[in-house]
Every structure is written in C-alpha cells, then in structure tokens.
Amino acid sequence: MSETTVSPATPPTALPPRPDVSALQQAVVETFFGIIQAPDDPEALAGGARVLAELDAALDG
Amino acid sequence: MTVATANNDQILDAIRRHTQADNPSAFLAVNEETSRFVQPDLDGAVCYRAAGGFLVQFGGPFAADADRVELLRRFLEFAREQDRTVVGVQLARYDAELYVEHGFTVNQVGASYAVDLAEHTLRGTRFMQLRNKISRSFRAGLVVEEVDATEHRDAVAEIDAAWLGTKGEHARPLEFLVGQTGGWAQQHRRLFLGSIEGRPTGYISYSPVYGTRAGWMHDLSRRLPGGPPGVMEAINATAIEKFSAEGAGWLHFGFTPFTGLAEEHELPGRSSAFQWFMHHLWEHGEAVYPARTQLSYKEKWAPHTVLPEYVAFQGSADLGAFAHVFRAANAF
Incomplete structure (x- = not known):
C-alpha cells in the first residue's frame, strides 16, 4: 500500500460489513439439498427463494 | 376456469x-x-x-x-x-x-446438442477412438437392427430392469423430461436394438423432431451391464447411417x-x-444429475449446434x- 493513500488525519470510514459470499453460497447448496430431503416442509421451501435473494444481493450489490 | x-x-x-x-x-x-x-x-x-x-x-x-x-x-x-x-x-x-x-x-x-447429418462424418483422427470402440463391439458379435418396439417389448423390459439395477438400490427411472417406449406415441418413435448371439444387449429409442432442425432425437438409451464397450455408440452410428440415407436433417442429443x-x-x-x-x-x-458423463457421450459425436x-x-x-x-x- 502506498503511504500517500492513507492520511492519519482522516478518520477511518465505517464501511458496512461485506457479505460473506462463500457462506451464502454454502447456504444455497444446503437449502437445495434440504428441500430435496423434505420437499413438503414449508420451512425448507420458504428458504428456497430467500437464500437466492440474499446471494443475489451480495453478488450484484 | x-x-x-x-x-x-x-x-x-x-x-x-x-x-x-x-x-x-x-x-x-x-x-x-x-x-x-x-x-x-x-x-x-x-x-x-x-x-x-x-x-x-x-x-x-x-x-x-x-x-x-x-x-x-x-x-x-x-x-x-x-x-x-x-x-x-x-x-x-x-x-x-x-x-x-x-x-x-x-x-x-x-x-x-445436435448434429447436422449433412455435415456429419466419422472420418478423421478426431473420431478414431469412437470408430475403434464401435469396431470392437461389432467384432464382439454385436448386431444392430431397427425393430418393432411392440414385438421387442420383453427385450426392452429386460434391459430396463438390468440397467436400473446398476443405478443403486434406491434408483428410480426418470420421467417427464425423458422419453418413453411403448404406448400410443410409440408409432411415431423408432427403436434400434443391439444383440449379441441373439441376446438383446442395448437399445436406443429415437423421437421425431419438428421445426427448422427437423430430424430425430436420441432419446432413451440403455444397455445391459458388462457388455463390450461401444455398444451404444455402434447402435447410434447404425441409426445415423439409416437416418442420413433417408435424408433426415438433424440428430439431436437432447437436453x-x-x-x-x-x-x-x-x-x-x-x-x-x-x-x-x-x-x-x-x-x-x-x-443430482450425471451431467459430465452425459455431455461426454454427446461430445463424442461433435455436435454442430449447442x-x-x-x-x-x-x-x-x-x-x-x-x-x-x-x-x-x-x-x-
């Protein structure tokens, strides 16, 4: 890192935490196989769109 | 409604x-x-x-x-x-x-994946392995014929049962997105059967394809376990020769x-x-699905269209x- 890019006088900017893409991808895989194991389980099914939406937000955001 | x-x-x-x-x-x-x-x-x-x-x-x-x-x-x-x-x-x-x-x-x-039959050839070094595999199966006594599915219903059933047995205890045959044999629609399909010493060894069922790439679709294909390598390839090569001679445009390998x-x-x-x-x-x-194995078989035929x-x-x-x-x- 170049010294010129950091000024000690500049307070650190609070960045939002970066989504953990690999954890979200793992959740997608687990959710899919969870649905295959229990295709009529409303809780498993409810996760099917949600985990993809979360990963979409992380990938496209 | x-x-x-x-x-x-x-x-x-x-x-x-x-x-x-x-x-x-x-x-x-x-x-x-x-x-x-x-x-x-x-x-x-x-x-x-x-x-x-x-x-x-x-x-x-x-x-x-x-x-x-x-x-x-x-x-x-x-x-x-x-x-x-x-x-x-x-x-x-x-x-x-x-x-x-x-x-x-x-x-x-x-x-x-689809092969343009007007462009199709098995000549050249690219197809050497495929040709060798096909030759080996014929040398092992394989005979391939187009047959009437109704008359060979028992042979198809025997191959189906043996094939499913190789897929594991809980294996189920896929439906809906794969073809069928028998029933009303069979009159529109074609069945090529491979036999060795009179015993049915494998088959490929072909369904009609309509539209701008009309021809046939390589649909259900099953064989007995333990046969010589190249049985399916030999059956398909035989079918391709026949379809080409009839002037069919395309051979599709499906989804x-x-x-x-x-x-x-x-x-x-x-x-x-x-x-x-x-x-x-x-x-x-x-x-979930053996996509790599399936693709490997289809790519052997060098499809012209994906x-x-x-x-x-x-x-x-x-x-x-x-x-x-x-x-x-x-x-x-």
Whole structure:
C-alpha cells in the first residue's frame, strides 16, 4: 500500500460489513439439498427463494 | 376456469405445427402421465406436471403466435386457482424471452446438442477412438437392427430392469423430461436394438423432431451391464447411417442440465445466484444429475449446434421450484 493513500488525519470510514459470499453460497447448496430431503416442509421451501435473494444481493450489490 | 381435455392427436398436432421455439425435445409433450392445458378458443397446448405446490411446465406454450400469450396468461390463472406456482423448464430461447416479458425470472439451466447429418462424418483422427470402440463391439458379435418396439417389448423390459439395477438400490427411472417406449406415441418413435448371439444387449429409442432442425432425437438409451464397450455408440452410428440415407436433417442429443452455461445466453433479469448454483452443480452436482458423463457421450459425436435451455421461475428464482422440477421428473 502506498503511504500517500492513507492520511492519519482522516478518520477511518465505517464501511458496512461485506457479505460473506462463500457462506451464502454454502447456504444455497444446503437449502437445495434440504428441500430435496423434505420437499413438503414449508420451512425448507420458504428458504428456497430467500437464500437466492440474499446471494443475489451480495453478488450484484 | 374451464379446462378442455386434449387427446394425444391434438397434442401431437400442436407440437408439429407450433414450432416457433424449435424445441428439439417437444415430442416429450406426448409422454403418458403428462398433463395438458388447452382452451377451446385457443390454438395450442401447455404441457405440465403437478408436483407439490408447483405446476412444472415442460417447454413453452406450443401455440399459434396469436394465442400463445393468452394461453400462458390463462395457464397462470389456472395455477393461481389451485394456489400453485408455475415453474417452466426446458424452455428454448424463443419461449424464455416470453416468460421474461411476463415477469418470470429466467436463467439458463443447461443446453441441448445436435448434429447436422449433412455435415456429419466419422472420418478423421478426431473420431478414431469412437470408430475403434464401435469396431470392437461389432467384432464382439454385436448386431444392430431397427425393430418393432411392440414385438421387442420383453427385450426392452429386460434391459430396463438390468440397467436400473446398476443405478443403486434406491434408483428410480426418470420421467417427464425423458422419453418413453411403448404406448400410443410409440408409432411415431423408432427403436434400434443391439444383440449379441441373439441376446438383446442395448437399445436406443429415437423421437421425431419438428421445426427448422427437423430430424430425430436420441432419446432413451440403455444397455445391459458388462457388455463390450461401444455398444451404444455402434447402435447410434447404425441409426445415423439409416437416418442420413433417408435424408433426415438433424440428430439431436437432447437436453443436459448444467452444461453449456455461458453468460452470453443469459437473459435480462436473470438471478446471479441461481447462475452460480448452475455452475456449482456442473462442478459438483453428480448426485443430482450425471451431467459430465452425459455431455461426454454427446461430445463424442461433435455436435454442430449447442442450444441453451432455460428454467423460468414465476416471480423470483426459487430453489423450491427448481427442486420440484426434479420431483416432477421422479428423481426423488
């Protein structure tokens, strides 16, 4: 890192935490196989769109 | 909503006449146990299976241009009345674009492969291994013939049972998105059987393909375990010779999920997450579908055309809907 890019006088900017893409991808895989194991389980099914939406937000955001 | 009934002839007529999408797998629409949605005042049909809370639609509406949007609209209404969600699979690009326009999230799910028979040859070093494999099976005594499926029903059943036995204790034959043998539609299919010393060893069933790439689709293919290598390749090579001699245009190898994925095929509004998941299943999805093995067989024949196929989610991309495609196909 170049010294010129950091000024000690500049307070650190609070960045939002970066989504953990690999954890979200793992959740997608687990959710899919969870649905295959229990295709009529409303809780498993409810996760099917949600985990993809979360990963979409992380990938496209 | 009043839903008219459609007989096999009407469905066959619809897929023969309404070929705008050039869906090479359209003949699967006449599979037994596949439901058909038709309306008396509209020219066309939607083919689907109910699975859990979903109606899994095969292909797009096989319908006249003037009626296809209205047929889709009424099918969605029909699903809503049952409190079910529509998920479409094996949509060709022409149909996939229609679903994007109607608020679906559409992603590429795989591809289908086709050989232009006018360009096809097994000459040259590229095909040396394939030729050797075919030669070995013939040297082992293989005889390949086109046969009447009804007369050879027992042979097909014996091969099916032995083939399924190799797939594991809990294996189930896929349905809906794969072809069938027998039944009403058999009169339109062709069956090539390989035998060694009179014993049936393997078969390939071919279904008709309509549209601009008309010809035949290499559909169900099964063989006894433990036979010489190259039996299926020899059966297919024999069928290709016959189809070519008859002047057929194309030999299609059908849909393979998770293959041929490319950014250029994706449509506006696609889910990046689902796109990632398809790539993941290509890399690690052998338990879901043996895509690599299937693709390897198809690539041996050096297909001239690779056609993307799509899944369409009503609303947002949904793993539950996608899982129910496999459920409708009897995969679990």
